[in-house]
Amino acid sequence: QSALTQPASVSGSPGQSITISCTGTSSDVGTYNLVSWYQHHPGKAPKLLIYEVTKRPSVVSNRFSGSKSGNTASLTISGLQAGDEADYYCCSYAGSTTWLFGGGTTLTVL
Amino acid sequence: QLQESGPGLVKPSQTLSLTCTVSGDPIARGGYYWTWIRQHPGKGLEWIGNIFYPGTTYHNPSLKSRVIISVDTSKNQFSLRLNSVTAADTAVYFCARVPYSGAYHFDYWGQGTLVIV
Numbered sequence: 001q002s003a004l005t006q007p008a009s010v011s012g013s014p015g016q017s018i019t020i021s022c023t024g025t026s027s028d029v030g031t032y033n034l035v036s037w038y039q040h041h042p043g044k045a046p047k048l049l050i051y052e053v054t055k056r057p058s059v060v061s062n063r064f065s066g067s068k069s070g071n072t073a074s075l076t077i078s079g080l081q082a083g084d085e086a087d088y089y090c091c092s093y094a095g096s097t098t099w100l101f102g103g104g105t106t107l108t109v110l
Numbered sequence: 111q112l113q114e115s116g117p118g119l120v121k122p123s124q125t126l127s128l129t130c131t132v133s134g135d136p137i138a139r140g141g142y143y144w145t146w147i148r149q150h151p152g153k154g155l156e157w158i159g160n161i162f163y164p165g166t167t168y169h170n171p172s173l174k175s176r177v178i179i180s181v182d183t184s185k186n187q188f189s190l191r192l193n194s195v196t197a198a199d200t201a202v203y204f205c206a207r208v209p210y211s212g213a214y215h216f217d218y219w220g221q222g223t224l225v226i227v
Binding site: 036 | 154215216217
């Protein structure tokens, strides 16, 4: 099992939208609609943003949205804010009670 | 809330032992997967393993048989033991929760604890 592939970094200006991709294989992302996304400010507990590809916990802003096409899932953040600057991780269920994470993407708000 | 605790420094070949204290939910109630995840320095996250109370465990195949995850309901804690550690096991270790049977995401996490081998 290999880690899911994410871009190392993305950036955007306040108010803009950005998209972070997460590429897996037909054995994980492509098979299961069980992709989740997490926001991590270093030193703090990671926060669940999206689960089951598109679902958002009630406490998470609707500026965060998820999607999937084939073996690639995506997280879109609209209306970028300074507080969105963080590391973002995708995760996919990979069958047989195992999970795979992505390598993480650092978001810089310019 | 989840809070990790344990030694920050472990010698090579020894056993890494960490505990996660759970507040607000009795582990003995069941229905959750209690999980360990780690982050190597400058790298992404890696799922280590889960325990489904009362004792069914699952672990990352890459860690082979070095992982033991257990529960102590009297203290409302679950623990990780990782045997025969090497420098490659240096990481920040997080505990987390899968919120219900049939869920496949982690809704609560601890802040993580750094372990250096």
